[in-house]
Amino acid sequence: MTFQALLLTQDGGATQAAVTALEESALPADGDVLVAVDYSTINYKDGLAITGRAPVVRKWPMVAGIDGAGTVLESAHPRWRAGDRVVLNGFGVGETHWGCLAQRARLKGDWLVKLPDAFTAQQAMAIGTAGYTAMLSVLALERAGVAPGDGEVLVTGASGGVGTVAIALLSKLGYRVAASTGKTAEADFLKALGAAEVIDRTELGKPGKPMQKERWAAVVDSVGSHTLVNACAQVRYGGAVTCCGLAQGLDFPASVAPFILRGITLYGIDSVMAPMARREQAWQRLATDLAPDRLRAITSEIGLSGAIEAGRRIVEGGMRGRVVVNINA
Ligand SMILES: NC(=O)c1ccc[n+]([C@@H]2O[C@H](COP(=O)([O-])OP(=O)(O)OC[C@H]3O[C@@H](n4cnc5c(N)ncnc54)[C@H](OP(=O)(O)O)[C@@H]3O)[C@@H](O)[C@H]2O)c1
Numbered sequence: 291m292t293f294q295a296l297l298l299t300q301d302g303g304a305t306q307a308a309v310t311a312l313e314e315s316a317l318p319a320d321g322d323v324l325v326a327v328d329y330s331t332i333n334y335k336d337g338l339a340i341t342g343r344a345p346v347v348r349k350w351p352m353v354a355g356i357d358g359a360g361t362v363l364e365s366a367h368p369r370w371r372a373g374d375r376v377v378l379n380g381f382g383v384g385e386t387h388w389g390c391l392a393q394r395a396r397l398k399g400d401w402l403v404k405l406p407d408a409f410t411a412q413q414a415m416a417i418g419t420a421g422y423t424a425m426l427s428v429l430a431l432e433r434a435g436v437a438p439g440d441g442e443v444l445v446t447g448a449s450g451g452v453g454t455v456a457i458a459l460l461s462k463l464g465y466r467v468a469a470s471t472g473k474t475a476e477a478d479f480l481k482a483l484g485a486a487e488v489i490d491r492t493e494l495g496k497p498g499k500p501m502q503k504e505r506w507a508a509v510v511d512s513v514g515s516h517t518l519v520n521a522c523a524q525v526r527y528g529g530a531v532t533c534c535g536l537a538q539g540l541d542f543p544a545s546v547a548p549f550i551l552r553g554i555t556l557y558g559i560d561s562v563m564a565p566m567a568r569r570e571q572a573w574q575r576l577a578t579d580l581a582p583d584r585l586r587a588i589t590s591e592i593g594l595s596g597a598i599e600a601g602r603r604i605v606e607g608g609m610r611g612r613v614v615v616n617i618n619a
Pocket residue numbers: 333334335419420423446447448449450451452453470471472473491495512513517533534535536537538559560561562604605606607608609611
């Protein structure tokens with residue numbers, strides 16, 4: 291039997307992407323659960339893989355898609371049975387193991403999370419790795435003791451996937467949110483999501499002083515580089531910053547000053563290899579703390595044939611919110 295997949299191949303060092311019919315027998319043998327994928331999504335990392343802009347893919351050919359939601363068809367894993375609804379985020383899927391921008395995926399049962407009853411497969415992929423990482427970031431701030439009454443929380447990369455979900459979550463939890471964006475024309479959209487204030491990202495994107503006026507109780511950053519450095523320099527005494535992304539850059543040209551003079555803490559957030567207990571906690575909290583109308587407001591839907599163009603758009607910083615891929619459309 292054949293299935294449709296977004297296949298990535300290499301030709302003279304360049305990545306080629308095409309929707310292709312593949313034989314089910316070609317699926318990787320090192321998986322104990324066969325999943326009918328209903329929805330996937332385009333994360334920043336999917337964009338990097340599809341365009342070949344960064345060495346995300348480690349084995350060729352590769353089926354793209356780091357996220358998937360669907361139904362178990364066959365299982366040799368004790369935890370899963372045919373008919374179970376599951377979500378997959380990361381674990382190297384779409385990088386070293388064939389991914390979920392495909393009608394079929396053979397995955398390891400140890401990687402799967404039960405789809406919370408609160409969500410459809412479409413909603414789970416509207417959240418995707420970006421939204422689950424936003425939740426991991428909020429959980430890290432909570433563990434750091436940051437409470438809603440402490441002051442404003444800055445969210446950088448505000449109009450992106452991590453940023454929009456972080457704004458929706460933090461505002462629902464009662465935090466006052468400041469959104470930093472390059473798309474100031476989207477200020478009304480960001481305010482409707484829950485931002486109390488919108489700032490132009492150029493304020494944060496250039497080299498700044500190592501210690502600046504204390505402004506934020508905490509920061510959720512998905513941008514890195516000078517933006518993360520300036521955010522740290524503006525965090526109040528004892529505050530916390532989470533760091534998960536590199537949309538501006540992989541560099542961190544910082545001073546230790548805010549760490550040793552204001553006692554601030556920087557938390558690294560990794561979604562790919564996060565332990566199962568933390569994943570399940572994040573998905574349960576998303577089910578209670580993410581308002582469905584806000585999720586709807588940030589989501590647009592495409593078919594598998596639109597995934598290549600969406601991958602190009604996200605690495606160019608042109609995406610607003612989250613894009614889900616209806617695999618069977
Ligand atoms: N550590 C992890 O496990 C993990 C998990 C998920 C994502 N990530 C990373 O987090 C980042 C965001 O992912 P995403 O899916 O949210 O991507 P996204 O939807 O493309 O959002 C990134 C946002 O960053 C801003 N941005 C883009 N280029 C910029 C630049 N040159 N300078 C400053 N800001 C810029 C844009 O927002 P504005 O236009 O509003 O400024 C953009 O929408 C990516 O680097 C991704 O790889 C990491």
